[in-house]
Amino acid sequence: MSGSIPASSSIEPVAAAHVSPGRRAWRRFRRNKLGFRSLVVFSVLVVLSLFSEVLSNDRPLLVHFNGEFYFPMVRDYPEKVFGGDFETATDYLDPYIREKLTRNGNWSIFAPNPYGPNTLNYFATQPNPAPPSADNLLGTDERGRDLLAQLLYGFRLNVLFGMALTVIGIVMGVLAGAIQGFFGGRTDLAFQRLIEIWSSMPELYLLIIFSAVFAPSVSLLIVLLSLFGWMGLSDYVRAEFFRNRQMDYVRAARALGVGNGRIMWRHILPNSMTPVVTFLPFRMSAAILALTSLDFLGLGVPPGTPSLGELLSQGKNNIDAWWISISTFAVLVITLLLLTFMGDALRDALDPRKVDQ
Amino acid sequence: MNLIDVHDLRVSFGDKEVVHGVDFSVAPGEKLALVGESGSGKTVTALSLLGLVPNAKVSGSAMFAGAGGEQARDLLALPERELLAIRGRDIAMIFQEPMTALNPLYTVGDQVAEVLQLKEGLTAREAWGAAVEALRATGIPDPERRASAFPHQLSGGQRQRAMIAMALSGRPRLLLADEPTTALDVTLRTQILDLLGEIQQHNGMAMLLITHDLNLVRKFADRVAVMENGYLVEQGTVEAIFSNPQHAYTRKLIDSRPERDVVEEPAATEPPVMQASGLQVSYPVNLPGFAGWFKKGEFVAVKEAGFSIAPGRTLGVVGESGSGKSTLALAALGLIPHRGELDVVGSRWGPDAAGNRAIRRVVQVVFQDPFSSLSPRMTVEEIVGEGLLVHEPELPLQARRERVVQALRDVGLHEGQFPGLLQRYPHEFSGGQRQRLSIARALIVGPKLLVLDEPTSALDVTIQKQVLKLLQRLQREKNLSYLLITHDVDVIRAMAHDVMVMKDGDILEAGPVAQVLDAPREDYTRTLVAAAS
Numbered sequence: 001m002s003g004s005i006p007a008s009s010s011i012e013p014v015a016a017a018h019v020s021p022g023r024r025a026w027r028r029f030r031r032n033k034l035g036f037r038s039l040v041v042f043s044v045l046v047v048l049s050l051f052s053e054v055l056s057n058d059r060p061l062l063v064h065f066n067g068e069f070y071f072p073m074v075r076d077y078p079e080k081v082f083g084g085d086f087e088t089a090t091d092y093l094d095p096y097i098r099e100k101l102t103r104n105g106n107w108s109i110f111a112p113n114p115y116g117p118n119t120l121n122y123f124a125t126q127p128n129p130a131p132p133s134a135d136n137l138l139g140t141d142e143r144g145r146d147l148l149a150q151l152l153y154g155f156r157l158n159v160l161f162g163m164a165l166t167v168i169g170i171v172m173g174v175l176a177g178a179i180q181g182f183f184g185g186r187t188d189l190a191f192q193r194l195i196e197i198w199s200s201m202p203e204l205y206l207l208i209i210f211s212a213v214f215a216p217s218v219s220l221l222i223v224l225l226s227l228f229g230w231m232g233l234s235d236y237v238r239a240e241f242f243r244n245r246q247m248d249y250v251r252a253a254r255a256l257g258v259g260n261g262r263i264m265w266r267h268i269l270p271n272s273m274t275p276v277v278t279f280l281p282f283r284m285s286a287a288i289l290a291l292t293s294l295d296f297l298g299l300g301v302p303p304g305t306p307s308l309g310e311l312l313s314q315g316k317n318n319i320d321a322w323w324i325s326i327s328t329f330a331v332l333v334i335t336l337l338l339l340t341f342m343g344d345a346l347r348d349a350l351d352p353r354k355v356d357q
Numbered sequence: 358m359n360l361i362d363v364h365d366l367r368v369s370f371g372d373k374e375v376v377h378g379v380d381f382s383v384a385p386g387e388k389l390a391l392v393g394e395s396g397s398g399k400t401v402t403a404l405s406l407l408g409l410v411p412n413a414k415v416s417g418s419a420m421f422a423g424a425g426g427e428q429a430r431d432l433l434a435l436p437e438r439e440l441l442a443i444r445g446r447d448i449a450m451i452f453q454e455p456m457t458a459l460n461p462l463y464t465v466g467d468q469v470a471e472v473l474q475l476k477e478g479l480t481a482r483e484a485w486g487a488a489v490e491a492l493r494a495t496g497i498p499d500p501e502r503r504a505s506a507f508p509h510q511l512s513g514g515q516r517q518r519a520m521i522a523m524a525l526s527g528r529p530r531l532l533l534a535d536e537p538t539t540a541l542d543v544t545l546r547t548q549i550l551d552l553l554g555e556i557q558q559h560n561g562m563a564m565l566l567i568t569h570d571l572n573l574v575r576k577f578a579d580r581v582a583v584m585e586n587g588y589l590v591e592q593g594t595v596e597a598i599f600s601n602p603q604h605a606y607t608r609k610l611i612d613s614r615p616e617r618d619v620v621e622e623p624a625a626t627e628p629p630v631m632q633a634s635g636l637q638v639s640y641p642v643n644l645p646g647f648a649g650w651f652k653k654g655e656f657v658a659v660k661e662a663g664f665s666i667a668p669g670r671t672l673g674v675v676g677e678s679g680s681g682k683s684t685l686a687l688a689a690l691g692l693i694p695h696r697g698e699l700d701v702v703g704s705r706w707g708p709d710a711a712g713n714r715a716i717r718r719v720v721q722v723v724f725q726d727p728f729s730s731l732s733p734r735m736t737v738e739e740i741v742g743e744g745l746l747v748h749e750p751e752l753p754l755q756a757r758r759e760r761v762v763q764a765l766r767d768v769g770l771h772e773g774q775f776p777g778l779l780q781r782y783p784h785e786f787s788g789g790q791r792q793r794l795s796i797a798r799a800l801i802v803g804p805k806l807l808v809l810d811e812p813t814s815a816l817d818v819t820i821q822k823q824v825l826k827l828l829q830r831l832q833r834e835k836n837l838s839y840l841l842i843t844h845d846v847d848v849i850r851a852m853a854h855d856v857m858v859m860k861d862g863d864i865l866e867a868g869p870v871a872q873v874l875d876a877p878r879e880d881y882t883r884t885l886v887a888a889a890s
């Protein structure tokens with residue numbers, strides 16, 4: 001008898017419902033149409049931008065010339081190969097080369113947008129910056145580079161940069177927060193003071209100094225921004241660890257003899273991830289915005305790298321070239337809006353006060 | 358003529374009806390107890406009378422007699438404005454947890470005075486004086502000083518008294534008391550009940566007492582109404598219901614007092630599982646003022662404790678909150694440092710984790726709260742199998758799974774009732790089932806001693822009985838020893854062989870269960886036992 005289960009218990013388990021809390025949150029997220037669609041659109045955009053080289057490139061993807069196949073996308077060919085005069089790399093936008101590539105049964109496949117991010121079209125028909133036309137769908141910037149290509153590559157760089165910064169920030173923030181929250185006491189005290197000192201460093205000032213000392217590069221930017229980007233999150237994780245470490249399930253694990261590392265990893269961390277996941281899209285949009293602002297100020301990526309911030313600053317300098325500012329602005333707004341919608345949906349999905357219907 | 362007549366009361370949230378047509382009435386000056394387990398709808402029923410359930414659809418009628426021959430009005434049909442006038446003045450309410458029911462930012466005097474200003478139209482000065490008098494009437498010592506105290510500066514009993522003063526200051530004709538004593542220590546419960554009884558008689562006020570505690574009902578109420586799953590299954594006078602319950606559920610409730618079913622005299626030849634002498638546990642506390650900057654004070658939670666637990670026996674530790682009994686449990690588990698001697702089958706807790714591993718296998722624990730003692734993001738298999746990962750890491754997956762299934766079977770959980778049991782998450786189980794999971798997690802490493810820290814306090818009475826039965830069976834089958842920490846004398850009576858009574862860190866009295874409970878030497882023990890019967 002003593003082995004039987006109470007018949008009148010008010011919480012009867014539902015038949016086939018063993019889903020993890022994570023899966024339940026995912027289901028709730030999917031029910032939020034706006035957030036879920038934002039995720040789909042954003043993922044599609046990111047995946048497309050990963051294939052930028054195929055979508056927008058000044059080299060043909062494939063060339064069939066005099067009975068042989070060439071792959072200019074992955075290899076450099078001197079102009080002579082295609083009947084040109086020079087030993088230099090081929091400029092496939094040159095009308096002379098183009099003509100060679102289409103005659104005598106030769107053919108080539110170009111990317112849908114036949115410009116790379118840094119392609120200068122020496123054979124353009126209009127002065128730079130050129131308004132949108134059949135040649136350049138979104139026009140060109142002040143140096144004659146195709147705007148669509150710039151936006152595509154710039155979006156990719158910005159998003160990947162944002163992801164990298166977010167991931168590094170999360171790893172560092174979770175680690176720091178976990179150590180403070182779990183061990184508490186003096187460790188916590190020391191760490192907190194360290195964070196206070198560290199966070200009072202003038203971040204922008206350091207960036208300006210470092211960009212003067214070192215050659216500017218994307219990886220340097222990631223390192224510098226990561227050094228300051230983990231502190232906000234570590235406070236939340238610290239609070240979660242503080243709360244969770246005195247839960248009875250942690251005590252029970254201790255009583256079983258489970259080691260500190262395992263308790264942190266298996267017991268506390270999964271239960272402390274809510275703020276991390278909730279802030280993920282917001283952190284990413286903050287990172288994207290940070291890179292854009294630095295580029296706008298000219299402190300960001302090295303010159304020649306496609307970047308949304310640099311385009312914005314061009315738009316500011318050429319206020320009558322409306323296509324530059326408007327299209328860059330649109331890309332930024334859409335990106336940040338999608339991330340915000342996703343963030344809102346995630347926050348609702350992870351809200352413990354919301355019950356499942 | 359009844360003070361309140363409730364007819365066909367239904368309450369639903371969204372599409373889900375939680376109270377299915379309830380009828381009851383309270384006469385002036387009568388004490389009606391609404392009894393049921395958690396989820397039975399008793400609190401919702403009471404709150405809906407005052408329109409205090411947010412987002413709920415309420416239907417039916419609740420005719421509340423007017424004062425001084427006025428016509429009776431239907432509370433459920435009244436507009437919010439008129440209900441506002443009734444709340445606090447005609448019908449007042451006291452809640453279970455006075456700490457959260459009182460506003461922490463105002464002094465208790467302010468809070469009582471506010472009611473008087475609003476309901477009696479007194480000036481601020483008059484109201485303060487009346488508030489002090491109201492606090493005095495509830496037996497708070499030195500009410501002039503206490504009135505300017507904030508809720509956190511009062512003890513639990515004083516807070517509940519302040520709540521009562523607040524509720525009664527409008528001289529209500531009906532008092533709704535929602536588990537008014539559940540959050541209090543047992544010795545305080547009697548005092549608060551006596552106070553309520555006194556005031557109730559003095560003012561001729563009617564009371565609707567919402568509770569799960571049958572002892573309290575028997576002592577206090579005139580009539581009982583029993584609720585189960587939103588239905589009112591039975592009502593009648595206290596004598597009639599307790600002597601001759603009609604409904605099966607009422608019988609089950611009355612029958613839910615835990616029964617003693619333990620091996621009384623086990624072989625005492627083996628050495629004790631745990632033996633302590635001069636055991637002392639202290640916490641560092643912040644010293645007030647400037648001194649606290651440089652050194653910490655010390656709060657001694659357990660003083661000079663000595664005990665011994667033989668194999669197959671249960672040592673019950675009974676005491677109120679703050680008596681140091683839970684600290685004693687943590688020390689026995691080696692989770693906080695202690696001074697003095699504490700032997701666990703011949704070895705002692707040391708400072709390093711590796712050295713303690715062997716002892717951890719011997720001493721295991723079951724905690725009070727079934728909701729916080731299981732990690733919500735681990736499956737049953739991970740939770741129960743954890744101990745094997747630590748103590749028998751070489752065990753292959755399949756063998757580990759078999760052991761998990763066996764441990765679950767031992768506590769009465771098996772695949773037959775719960776398809777896919779191993780892959781389920783804790784939120785799919787009820788409180789009693791979760792407590793079984795906790796026990797399985799402890800049992801899987803084959804311990805000799807289980808520390809049970811209030812193992813059934815968070816459970817409904819009928820579930821409590823089942824879990825205690827399970828523990829009794831496991832003790833018989835596996836010759837387990839228990840260190841049972843509880844505030845509930847009934848549980849001690851059913852489970853323990855020996856008892857220690859703790860108060861403020863001291864062991865007041867210890868000995869065999871029959872001797873301590875039936876012939877207590879100390880006054881304090883007598884109060885505890887009297888409060889529980």
